[in-house]
């Protein structure tokens with residue numbers, strides 16, 4: 001089974017942004033969706049909606065990250081460019097999430113910046 005977190009990481013790596021508007025899933029992509037990603041979006045639409053709908057309330061691993069990132073956004077002066085949101089101060093380590101320091105499992109696929117919970121937390125915070 002394709003996990004939703006893995007699919008989200010793949011979509012993110014492909015530059016696809018997802019948003020939940022009401023009960024609908026919207027996506028935006030600068031370079032267009034490949035057939036495979038489009039099919040995966042269709043196939044997992046309901047699960048994505050559920051996952052993106054309120055991940056912060058369902059998953060404790062995401063919730064504390066959402067709280068930390070929300071605070072960073074709230075502290076920004078209006079009009080400031082969006083910074084790289086982090087879950088906690090962490091030394092930059094090879095193969096570690098730049099946001100929380102957790103070991104990354106995705107290094108081989110080119111997703112090297114964030115772990116899945118941090119990725120989901122960013123999604124949650126940015127669509128608020």
Ligand SMILES: [Zn+2]
Pocket residue numbers: 087097098099100101102114115116117118119
């Ligand atoms: Zn992380």
